[in-house]
Amino acid sequence: MAEGRDRMVNRLRATRAGEYLDLRRRVRRLEAEVQECRALNIRLAELTDIVTELLLPVAARDEEKLAELLEKYRQSV
Amino acid sequence: MGTQSARNRLGASRALESRPVGFLGRVRAVTVDADGVTARAPRETVMDMLVDGRRVYSFWLHRDGSRVGGRVGGRVGIRWRVPWPRTLQEFLDGTARFTVVVHETGEQVFDDEVTLGPGSGRIEIVNRNGQPLSLDKSWRRVVTFDTRTAQNIEPLMHAIEVVLAALRDAGIEAFLAYGTLLGAVREGKLLGHDSDADLGYVSRHTHPVDVIRESFRLQRALIGLGYRITRYSALAFKVDVDEGDGVVRGLDVFGGFLMDGHLHLMGEIRVPFEESWIFPLGTTTLEGRTFPAPADPDRLLTATYGPWRTPDPAFKFAPPATTVRRLNGWFRGLRVGRARWDRIYSRVLKGMPEPSPFIHWVASIEGALGTYVDVGCGRGADAIFMGERGEPSLGLDFQPQAFAAAERETADNGLVNYLTMNLLEIRQVLSVGAILARRPGRTVITARHLVDTTKKPARDQLWRMSRMMLSGEAGGRLYLEFLSNPGSDGYAGQHRVRRRRPAKIVAELEAAGGTVVHREKLAVSTAPGASKVCRLIVEWRPGHG
Numbered sequence: 205m206a207e208g209r210d211r212m213v214n215r216l217r218a219t220r221a222g223e224y225l226d227l228r229r230r231v232r233r234l235e236a237e238v239q240e241c242r243a244l245n246i247r248l249a250e251l252t253d254i255v256t257e258l259l260l261p262v263a264a265r266d267e268e269k270l271a272e273l274l275e276k277y278r279q280s281v
Numbered sequence: 282m283g284t285q286s287a288r289n290r291l292g293a294s295r296a297l298e299s300r301p302v303g304f305l306g307r308v309r310a311v312t313v314d315a316d317g318v319t320a321r322a323p324r325e326t327v328m329d330m331l332v333d334g335r336r337v338y339s340f341w342l343h344r345d346g347s348r349v350g351g352r353v354g355g356r357v358g359i360r361w362r363v364p365w366p367r368t369l370q371e372f373l374d375g376t377a378r379f380t381v382v383v384h385e386t387g388e389q390v391f392d393d394e395v396t397l398g399p400g401s402g403r404i405e406i407v408n409r410n411g412q413p414l415s416l417d418k419s420w421r422r423v424v425t426f427d428t429r430t431a432q433n434i435e436p437l438m439h440a441i442e443v444v445l446a447a448l449r450d451a452g453i454e455a456f457l458a459y460g461t462l463l464g465a466v467r468e469g470k471l472l473g474h475d476s477d478a479d480l481g482y483v484s485r486h487t488h489p490v491d492v493i494r495e496s497f498r499l500q501r502a503l504i505g506l507g508y509r510i511t512r513y514s515a516l517a518f519k520v521d522v523d524e525g526d527g528v529v530r531g532l533d534v535f536g537g538f539l540m541d542g543h544l545h546l547m548g549e550i551r552v553p554f555e556e557s558w559i560f561p562l563g564t565t566t567l568e569g570r571t572f573p574a575p576a577d578p579d580r581l582l583t584a585t586y587g588p589w590r591t592p593d594p595a596f597k598f599a600p601p602a603t604t605v606r607r608l609n610g611w612f613r614g615l616r617v618g619r620a621r622w623d624r625i626y627s628r629v630l631k632g633m634p635e636p637s638p639f640i641h642w643v644a645s646i647e648g649a650l651g652t653y654v655d656v657g658c659g660r661g662a663d664a665i666f667m668g669e670r671g672e673p674s675l676g677l678d679f680q681p682q683a684f685a686a687a688e689r690e691t692a693d694n695g696l697v698n699y700l701t702m703n704l705l706e707i708r709q710v711l712s713v714g715a716i717l718a719r720r721p722g723r724t725v726i727t728a729r730h731l732v733d734t735t736k737k738p739a740r741d742q743l744w745r746m747s748r749m750m751l752s753g754e755a756g757g758r759l760y761l762e763f764l765s766n767p768g769s770d771g772y773a774g775q776h777r778v779r780r781r782r783p784a785k786i787v788a789e790l791e792a793a794g795g796t797v798v799h800r801e802k803l804a805v806s807t808a809p810g811a812s813k814v815c816r817l818i819v820e821w822r823p824g825h826g
Contacts, residue, residue: 238606238610239606239609239610241610242489242607242609242610242611243610243614245489245490245493245515245610245611246515246611246612246614246615247707248490249489249490249493249494249497249515250493250497250706250707250708251707252490252494253494253708254707254708254711254712258712258715271719274712274716274719275716277708277712278700278709278712278713278716279504280500280501280504280505281497281500281708281709281712
């Protein structure tokens with residue numbers, strides 16, 4: 205039964221209308237995926253900001269300075 | 282420009298072509314009544330509405346109106362009706378002289394005393410301080426420049442200079458942009474119908490990641506100078522400037538960059554552009570002062586407004602979908618839901634709400650904590666309650682107005698504190714998380730009606746922050762309460778929440794390394810048709826961090 209349905213779906217897809225609908229669906233999905241990729245820009249910038257502003261100085265392991273730095277960073281974002 | 286959401290509007294606006302309003306373009310059969318303004322005009326026309334001689338708002342007859350049939354003055358034909366703006370309705374009770382003017386020609390097409398509503402007095406459109414209000418292009422109420430004196434404008438001019446200087450110190454050559462540039466170049470002054478000042482800059486970087494990092498750096502520099510910053514997106518923010526008479530006005534700073542032969546400027550522009558049209562910057566005059574402007578302001582204004590030499594106070598941005606998609610994808614998504622909560626907390630909030638039944642339940646289980654944290658604390662009553670029990674308490678919310686009263690009330694109480702934190706800004710989440718993770722003792726986090734007002738990207742950050750704070754040796758728990766079964770009692774609307782399926786939330790928690798140790802559903806009241814909430818207790822076992 206499921207096999208019969210699959211065959212039917214494939215036959216419908218092969219028609220011009222089916223191809224058209226299929227392409228529309230794929231374009232929509234591609235657009236969503238492009239947006240997902242674009243969203244990585246913010247993520248990357250935020251993480252880089254944290255690494256350069258916080259993690260590099262943190263590696264110096266000065267406890268007092270670290271607490272001060274964390275608070276100053278929080279206030280600045 | 283207005284807020285980000287208004288900027289994003291892809292309304293059905295067409296570019297206003299400058300066509301003569303001749304015989305064929307005549308506006309006729311204009312009426313003003315309880316339904317709004319109705320007129321016949323074969324061509325799209327920008328019109329101003331004056332109330333007792335003062336311009337209050339402008340509209341496009343076709344774009345903002347809808348067709349109505351009917352017979353006027355013995356003639357049958359299509360007329361267009363523009364209803365009263367919702368933001369104006371509360372004032373429209375009484376009598377006033379209404380004047381409708383064709384913006385382009387100044388022709389008066391209606392001028393008469395009209396009585397609206399049952400009121401008998403004069404209609405006055407003013408704010409609580411008695412200052413005249415107008416509507417901006419998105420029909421939001423503003424104290425616009427045309428009702429303000431030179432003395433009022435002076436602090437803003439000063440603020441523009443100060444912010445431009447601060448940006449310059451940070452290595453950024455900013456210039457007047459959008460409506461402020463238009464006002465300067467066309468009229469040498471602030472546009473009367475405008476309500477804020479806009480600055481722009483074009484980065485020397487050419488990749489979204491680099492220009493975002495630069496924007497973060499700028500924000501730090503301005504905070505260092507003592508300014509309050511509200512970020513609109515990863516490439517635009519507002520600098521609050523106190524004008525001295527109690528009016529706080531926002532100075533918008535829009536970042537831009539050149540990439541692939543195009544200028545990208547938040548929040549609406551992506552056009553083919555050459556660097557030489559921006560740099561080296563030139564100057565323009567605004568209210569008698571000299572300010573930097575792009576090398577070729579005509580190019581930028583045309584990219585922004587089209588035929589900008591013809592005034593159009595009802596102009597709305599309608600960038601192509603490809604531009605909106607690019608700018609949204611690269612820079613936006615940090616303020617989801619914020620406009621709604623800004624609106625809710627902009628009202629006058631009376632009294633402090635009672636602590637929630639939920640926090641009573643949490644307090645019956647937990648005590649002697651190192652830290653209690655309420656994420657999405659709203660008015661902040663639960664943090665005050667835990668503070669009164671001797672627990673060091675912290676309320677976090679992305680809308681600082683929400684907890685302003687609680688913060689004032691607890692100003693002398695070192696045990697209770699509030700911070701602004703936006704779950705969608707990872708820099709904030711990680712830095713607050715790191716500070717709290719370092720505190721000694723057991724930590725309890727609560728989030729009441731947070732997961733049912735936020736979407737997955739924000740919830741993922743809540744789980745991340747919880748894991749940071751709870752997977753240490755001292756341990757702790759996350760307590761959640763959210764709507765699981767909406768009833769007929771209006772609970773969802775009152776709390777502005779949407780149903781969440783517990784199984785879905787539990788799956789998210791487990792994917793983030795959490796272990797649900799308690800799960801229950803309970804009715805919010807004994808009334809028939811009462812909604813049900815789900816309560817979860819979650820732990821992050823050491824080593825699962």
